[in-house]
Each structure stands twice: as C-alpha cells, then as structure tokens.
Amino acid sequence: MGRGDIKSKKGKRFAGSYGRVRVRKTATEKFEAKVKETKVEVKAEKKATPKKKTTTKKKTSKKDE
Numbered sequence: 001m002g003r004g005d006i007k008s009k010k011g012k013r014f015a016g017s018y019g020r021v022r023v024r025k026t027a028t029e030k031f032e033a034k035v036k037e038t039k040v041e042v043k044a045e046k047k048a049t050p051k052k053k054t055t056t057k058k059k060t061s062k063k064d065e
Contacts, residue, residue, distance in 0.1 A: 005011040012022035 001008050001010070003010055003014040006015055006017075007021060009022050012019055018024050
C-alpha cells in the first residue's frame with residue numbers, strides 16, 4: 001500500500017487519477033446572500049372616527065289637566 005498502488009488513495013494521488021477510491025466532490029450550490037428589499041411604509045390617512053351618538057332623554061311634557 002504505497003505510492004505505486006493504483007487501488008489506494010495514495011496511489012491515485014500519485015498517478016493523478018480519480019476513481020472509486022478517490023471520488024471527486026459533487027458540485028454543490030454556493031450560498032449567495034440575497035439583497036434585502038427596503039420596505040417603504042406609506043402612512044394611510046386616518047379615517048374620521050364617527051362621533052359617539054349621545055342619547056338624550058326626551059323631556060316628558062306634562063299635559064295641563
């Protein structure tokens with residue numbers, strides 16, 4: 001098991017070949033940082049809040065008897 005053995009990793013490195021013992025790494029996707037989009041906040045106009053309805057007591061009229 002040395003440099004001349006083509007079936008070992010060391011022999012494959014010496015010969016400069018790839019094979020079952022010395023497998024190349026598969027191409028993996030590289031991580032790419034995505035650019036963050038800046039959000040523009042649009043302030044909505046405030047809706048006019050309806051005024052509270054006040055209930056007033058009706059005056060009771062006393063009829064002249």
